[in-house]
Amino acid sequence: EAGVTQFPSHSVIEKGQTVTLRCDPISGHDNLYWYRRVMGKEIKFLLHFVKESKQDESGMPNNRFLAERTGGTYSTLKVQPAELEDSGVYFCASSARQGANEKLFFGSGTQLSVL
């Protein structure tokens, strides 16, 4: 069974440019999460999809970030325009169900560097 896949693994862009990160969850997983780790800081929740709907986007830092999950399969996270403080590792995770028995599977992350 394929795991959670994230593209690209690394991205280096200049301030003001646009970047799109992609996450392919495990097939059949309705729940998809985005998290971010800024260097030296904690991993923080960004948002949660259930199928194609945004269940919780309380962690999105500002309106330069746009997440989509068309068709309830893969998800994209676009940053436009990118700022220096957006640098970090962006993790995607998916799960089949919520509640006490939910098991979360993480991708290996996208390292974003904004110069």
Added chain:
Amino acid sequence: AQSVTQLGSHVSVSEGALVLLRCNYSSSVPPYLFWYVQYPNQGLQLLLKYTSAATLVKGINGFEAEFKKSETSFHLTKPSAHMSDAAEYFCAVSDLGGGYSTLTFGKGTMLLVSP
């Protein structure tokens, strides 16, 4: 509000020595507690989780953690370190039943194992 404090950004042990990674949490409701591990170039993997059942939780790869409510701690231990245990370890807390949208991570502890 929840928070997690991991004492020590780096912990060094010799192969065969006891591993002790410290985690203290704060939560206004009974928590779920987790330990995740990230090996180089991989996603986070769940080591173990506490969900209000037994206070001593056994996980994968010989790790275990003990929930101590009076000390608000959930320290991770392993009796004998292997070289393959070298990785970054994250403690996390979630509201009971809140799901992974409420997952709050610590800053992580890098475990270094020397021969």
